[in-house]
Amino acid sequence: MRDAAPTTIYLKDYTPFGYLVNSVHLTFDLADHATRVTSRIAFRPNPDATERTFFLHGEDLALISASINGAEVTPDVTDKGLTVDVPDEPFIWEAEVEIDPGNNTALEGLYMSNGMYCTQCEAEGFRKITYYPDRPDVMSTFTVRINGDLPVLLSNGNPSGKGEGWAEWTDPWPKPAYLFALVAGDLIAHPGQFTTKSGRDVELNLWVRPGDEGKCAFGMEALKKSMKWDEDVYGREYDLDVFNIVAVDDFNMGAMENKGLNIFNSSAVLASPETSTDANFERIEAIIAHEYFHNWTGNRITCRDWFQLCLKEGLTVFRDAQFTSDMRSAPVKRIHDAIDLRARQFPEDNGPLSHPVRPESFQEINNFYTATVYEKGAEVIGMLKRLVGDDAYAKALDLYFERHDGQACTIEDWIKVFEDTTGRDLTQFQRWYSQSGTPRVTVSENWADGIYTLTLNQRTEPTPGQNEKQPQVIPVAVGLLGANGDEVRQTEVLELTEAEQSFQFTGLAAKPTPSILRDFSAPVILEHDVSNAERAFLLAHDTDPFNRWQAGRSLAQDTLLRMILDDAAPDADYLDGLLAVLRDVDLDPAYRALMLGLPTQSELAASLFERGHTPDPMMIWTAIETLRQATAQHVQDLLPRLHSEALVDGPYAPDAAQSGKRALGSAALALTTRLDGGAMAAEAYGNADNMTLQLTALSCLLRARKGEAELAAFYRQWQHDRLVMDKWFGLQVAMAGPEATPGVAQSLTQHADFNWKNPNRFRAVVGALAMNHAGFHQPDGAGYALLADWLIRLDPVNPQTTARMCSAFQTWKRYDADRQELMRAQLSRVAETPNLSRDTSEMVSRILGA
Numbered sequence: 005m006r007d008a009a010p011t012t013i014y015l016k017d018y019t020p021f022g023y024l025v026n027s028v029h030l031t032f033d034l035a036d037h038a039t040r041v042t043s044r045i046a047f048r049p050n051p052d053a054t055e056r057t058f059f060l061h062g063e064d065l066a067l068i069s070a071s072i073n074g075a076e077v078t079p080d081v082t083d084k085g086l087t088v089d090v091p092d093e094p095f096i097w098e099a100e101v102e103i104d105p106g107n108n109t110a111l112e113g114l115y116m117s118n119g120m121y122c123t124q125c126e127a128e129g130f131r132k133i134t135y136y137p138d139r140p141d142v143m144s145t146f147t148v149r150i151n152g153d154l155p156v157l158l159s160n161g162n163p164s165g166k167g168e169g170w171a172e173w174t175d176p177w178p179k180p181a182y183l184f185a186l187v188a189g190d191l192i193a194h195p196g197q198f199t200t201k202s203g204r205d206v207e208l209n210l211w212v213r214p215g216d217e218g219k220c221a222f223g224m225e226a227l228k229k230s231m232k233w234d235e236d237v238y239g240r241e242y243d244l245d246v247f248n249i250v251a252v253d254d255f256n257m258g259a260m261e262n263k264g265l266n267i268f269n270s271s272a273v274l275a276s277p278e279t280s281t282d283a284n285f286e287r288i289e290a291i292i293a294h295e296y297f298h299n300w301t302g303n304r305i306t307c308r309d310w311f312q313l314c315l316k317e318g319l320t321v322f323r324d325a326q327f328t329s330d331m332r333s334a335p336v337k338r339i340h341d342a343i344d345l346r347a348r349q350f351p352e353d354n355g356p357l358s359h360p361v362r363p364e365s366f367q368e369i370n371n372f373y374t375a376t377v378y379e380k381g382a383e384v385i386g387m388l389k390r391l392v393g394d395d396a397y398a399k400a401l402d403l404y405f406e407r408h409d410g411q412a413c414t415i416e417d418w419i420k421v422f423e424d425t426t427g428r429d430l431t432q433f434q435r436w437y438s439q440s441g442t443p444r445v446t447v448s449e450n451w452a453d454g455i456y457t458l459t460l461n462q463r464t465e466p467t468p469g470q471n472e473k474q475p476q477v478i479p480v481a482v483g484l485l486g487a488n489g490d491e492v493r494q495t496e497v498l499e500l501t502e503a504e505q506s507f508q509f510t511g512l513a514a515k516p517t518p519s520i521l522r523d524f525s526a527p528v529i530l531e532h533d534v535s536n537a538e539r540a541f542l543l544a545h546d547t548d549p550f551n552r553w554q555a556g557r558s559l560a561q562d563t564l565l566r567m568i569l570d571d572a573a574p575d576a577d578y579l580d581g582l583l584a585v586l587r588d589v590d591l592d593p594a595y596r597a598l599m600l601g602l603p604t605q606s607e608l609a610a611s612l613f614e615r616g617h618t619p620d621p622m623m624i625w626t627a628i629e630t631l632r633q634a635t636a637q638h639v640q641d642l643l644p645r646l647h648s649e650a651l652v653d654g655p656y657a658p659d660a661a662q663s664g665k666r667a668l669g670s671a672a673l674a675l676t677t678r679l680d681g682g683a684m685a686a687e688a689y690g691n692a693d694n695m696t697l698q699l700t701a702l703s704c705l706l707r708a709r710k711g712e713a714e715l716a717a718f719y720r721q722w723q724h725d726r727l728v729m730d731k732w733f734g735l736q737v738a739m740a741g742p743e744a745t746p747g748v749a750q751s752l753t754q755h756a757d758f759n760w761k762n763p764n765r766f767r768a769v770v771g772a773l774a775m776n777h778a779g780f781h782q783p784d785g786a787g788y789a790l791l792a793d794w795l796i797r798l799d800p801v802n803p804q805t806t807a808r809m810c811s812a813f814q815t816w817k818r819y820d821a822d823r824q825e826l827m828r829a830q831l832s833r834v835a836e837t838p839n840l841s842r843d844t845s846e847m848v849s850r851i852l853g854a
């Protein structure tokens with residue numbers, strides 16, 4: 005156990021820092037194990053602060069010297085930072101520290117990746133670079149000089165000088181330290197250019213290691229599209245002469261929006277048809293957009309404190325989702341987002357890690373970069389937009405940028421621009437930011453005297469620290485269908501604000517069929533008891549693409565639950581409805597591919613648990629296999645047509661049209677493999693000329709317990725490509741049969757190429773183990789033990805990545821007593837590890853409910 009009691013930080017305790025920063029000058033003398041950082045910082049007393057303690061954060065720094073106004077001082081130094089007496093007027097602080105980037109395996113602060121120096125400062129990593137008020141509400145301009153004998157030396161802002169062995173950068177935009185970045189390495193630029201709407205020429209570069217030059221073109225185009233889109237849709241223009249992106253192999257997250265110098269996990273930016281799947285391309289396009297959009301939502305307007313993280317993240321996720329909808333297919337994107345929210349955010353919101361979109365306390369802020377802050381945070385903005393309308397949303401955003409440019413803001417500031425724009429009181433709406441848990445909306449219907457009444461009820465289960473829940477403002481988009489499938493009422497948004505509320509519809513000739521929560525208008529769980537005949541009717545007729553898909557999903561879920569609970573046979577309404585949808589050539593192939601998806605095993609486990617049953621992972625797995633087999637047989641005659649529809653003309657393009665066809669083709673191949681034992685997949689593997697097809701074929705073969713030769717050939721072909729090898733590792737764990745999974749994962753961790761200190765490789769194996777539901781939950785506990793072994797091993801090396809992966813255990817209370825005990829024992833074993841990081845110990849104790 006940790007010796008010191010963990011400190012909890014509270015939102016309510018916020019106070020401004022006692023000093024403001026006028027300017028920061030940094031000099032880096034780079035050396036692998038002894039980098040010198042010299043800082044010259046101009047401070048002045050903050051007139052708005054009452055507290056005047058001069059405390060600078062600093063961790064893992066060796067202080068060489070410090071001075072104030074040129075006179076040497078001796079600060080009080082602890083392992084958290086330093087304090088020193090300072091004058092009650094503007095003064096210059098100077099310090100020199102030494103740091104060891106070569107031994108920085110946590111990948112926070114200044115570290116090394118394949119001989120290249122790079123930084124990661126969000127959330128609190130700048131304090132590992134030099135002494136500084138490392139908090140987002142302290143903003144300053146930065147000038148950075150880098151001395152080092154590497155060919156490429158980069159920092160934020162615009163270049164302001166360079167020579168043999170040095171470069172200087174000046175960032176004119178005041179920023180918090182978490183947006184600081186530095187990169188030095190032997191890198192190659194993939195250049196580009198963009199002219200902003202007011203005529204400013206911007207030099208663009210995507211910097212990569214030699215060998216990766218061929219994987220840059222797509223990312224560069226995505227960047228240009230993002231810059232244009234933000235001008236067209238939000239009126240936001242780029243504000244520096246250069247925009248640099250750097251690809252790094254060792255990175256804890258996806259990417260980071262450092263001002264003018266975005267740093268990316270190479271998996272989130274490098275792409276080529278031979279090495280990347282369609283899904284990779286789409287994700288890369290979205291992440292590039294996301295980081296670019298942060299330039300306004302995050303950088304120009306930043307967060308007052310880390311409790312306000314959703315101010316930048318929720319909004320920026322919402323913006324990147326809008327971008328993807330515009331670039332690709334809006335219904336497909338919406339369905340993907342709902343699938344993702346249910347898979348990642350709902351379990352978080354309904355388990356021991358549940359927290360509000362704006363948390364009120366934390367021990368380690370890195371543990372709050374969550375699906376709730378990001379994705380539910382984005383959903384909250386989508387609801388706000390739906391409630392006020394598109395025009396008011398646009399006006400409110402203009403006001404937000406105008407009023408708060410250059411400031412560090414709060415959710416209250418954000419809400420206020422909407423109130424000021426619309427005159428609407430959003431007090432109740434703000435509960436979306438403070439109340440945790442997923443609201444459940446129950447529907448009942450009544451038809452009498454020509455009046456159709458929908459009664460909506462909302463309730464939210466207690467979550468950690470919140471027993472009493474208040475009603476929230478829930479926009480429920482509803483349309484009504486007549487008996488022949490015509491829409492008798494177009495979509496309207498019902499505003500559910502009370503615990504229970506009724507809405508009446510008059511002027512209808514007969515009882516309609518409702519289509520409720522269209523476009524997934526709120527991140528809630530809809531509970532509506534309807535017959536499968538009614539679901540099949542919506543699957544055939546709903547004009548709302550989301551709800552049409554949802555009808556199929558509900559049918560699938562219902563049949564799976566009855567197969568598990570009552571040993572029922574696969575439901576004919578589901579199979580027939582699916583067949584009809586697949587036959588409909590007017591429907592987008594991507595959409596038809598989505599229709600073939602099933603609820604995940606983990607989602608089914610949650611549904612069983614909510615209905616008062618104890619989920620049995622093996623029974624869930626078997627039900628899915630059985631339903632898949634039945635589906636293959638039921639749609640057998642259609643499969644040749646689906647395969648031919650999936651053929652694309654011309655060269656590979658990762659666009660929506662082609663990737664939709666390939667998605668349909670992949671789904672058809674998976675079904676075909678259940679009927680032909682893998683013959684077609686083996687042929688497809690041999691013919692594959694892009695990674696999407698190659699990986700699809702290989703996964704079909706592995707699922708059929710074939711493909712050993714292909715797996716070996718894949719290794720030989722790709723062993724020198726790190727990103728493709730991550731796929732090779734991950735796929736084997738994902739496709740392993742339940743009993744085999746822990747053993748497969750265990751033996752892959754012994755593989756010579758299993759570099760466990762690389763987060764991508766670690767996630768490819770250990771993360772995939774946690775994602776393979778039936779495999780992870782093997783009754784002997786082998787999956788749990790293997791995960792815990794690796795958490796314990798990784799924690800001292802990389803606490804952030806370790807802590808994130810603890811969430812694999814967050815659903816432990818859903819399962820039977822034996823599994824609960826096995827998981828609890830492993831969690832305790834992790835918790836009792838000596839010197840456990842603050843990150844992991846907070847996660848484990850929250851999961852255990854301690």
Ligand code: PHE
Pocket residue numbers: 124126127257258259260261294295317373
């Ligand atoms: N701010 C980054 C993003 O959302 C995520 C991130 C957080 C990256 C912390 C690194 C460290 O784009």
Ligand code: ZN
Pocket residue numbers: 294298316317320
């Ligand atoms: Zn972000």
